[in-house]
Amino acid sequence: MAITVKVLDRPVEQVSYVRATLTGMAHTFRHLFHQKVTTQYPDQKEPISKRWRGTHRMLTTEDGKAKCVACGLCPTVCPSNCIKLVPGEDENGNRYPLVFEIDEFRCIFCGYCQEVCPEEAIHVGRHYENSEYSREGFVYDLERLTAQTHPVSEMWDPADPKGE
Numbered sequence: 001m002a003i004t005v006k007v008l009d010r011p012v013e014q015v016s017y018v019r020a021t022l023t024g025m026a027h028t029f030r031h032l033f034h035q036k037v038t039t040q041y042p043d044q045k046e047p048i049s050k051r052w053r054g055t056h057r058m059l060t061t062e063d064g065k066a067k068c069v070a071c072g073l074c075p076t077v078c079p080s081n082c083i084k085l086v087p088g089e090d091e092n093g094n095r096y097p098l099v100f101e102i103d104e105f106r107c108i109f110c111g112y113c114q115e116v117c118p119e120e121a122i123h124v125g126r127h128y129e130n131s132e133y134s135r136e137g138f139v140y141d142l143e144r145l146t147a148q149t150h151p152v153s154e155m156w157d158p159a160d161p162k163g164e
Contacts, residue, residue, distance in 0.1 A: 048126060048128065050126075050153070050154045051153055051154055051155065052126050052128065052153060053109040053110070053111050053124040053153050054109065054124060054125050054126055054127045054128045054130075054150075054153070055104060055124070055125055055127045055128075055130060055140070055148065055150070056102050056104075056107075056113070056122060056123065056124055056125065056140060056145055056148070057122075057123055057124075057125045057145055057146075057148035057149075057150065057152065058100070058121055058122055058123075058142065058145035058146045058148070059120065059121055059122075059123065060146050064146075065096070066096070066097065066100070066121060066142060066145075066146055067119045067120070067121035068096065068097050068100060068117075068119065068121040068122065068142075069094075069095045069096070069118075069119055069121075070085060070086075070087030070088065070095045070096055070097040070098075070100075071095070071118060071119075072085060072087065073116045073117065073118070074112075074113035074116060074117060074122055077112045077113065077116045078112060078113060079108065079110060079112065080106045080107055080108045080110075081106065082102055082103040082104075082105075082106035082107045083100075083101070083102050083103075083113060084099060084100070084101040084102075084103075085097055085099065085100050086098045086099035086100075097142060099141075099142070100141070100142040100145065101139055101140065101141050101142075102139070102140045102145065103138065103139050103140075104130065104138040104139070104140060105135065105138045109124060111124050111153065111155055114153070114155065115155065122145075123152040123153065124152070124153045125148060125150040125151060125152050125153060126150055126151050126152065126153055127148070127150035
């Protein structure tokens with residue numbers, strides 16, 4: 001069986017290297033004279049969406065304890081398996097978390113933990129400036145989660161599908 005090669009004759013206007021080079025130079029000069037302004041980040045910050053999902057925070061009750069009742073739904077629904085929860089119970093039979101940790105490195109910030117929480121205790125916030133000197137600094141324990149004060153994310157509302 002012989003291999004046949006089909007030769008196509010294309011017009012010179014479509015394959016001209018000179019034309020392609022001039023088109024590329026036109027794009028370059030257009031961007032050269034119409035520059036976009038760079039945001040000077042530490043001094044100026046761009047506004048982020050109200051639905052931005054950043055680092056987590058745990059809401060507290062009036063007496064300063066975490067609202068979490070250690071039901072175990074958030075580690076169950078978490079697709080990245082980044083939540084560690086060890087439940088405990090006090091003498092009155094009230095459940096509370098003995099250990100509650102979120103590994104922010106493993107987290108994909110999907111917001112499922114916020115959606116599934118029956119007590120609305122855990123929230124993804126609008127904080128995005130994360131920097132630590134060690135990997136252990138990205139494991140948020142219960143104390144650090146309750147100390148967070150940044151605003152929380154406003155998840156998607158079915159009544160407002162465009163998010164306006």
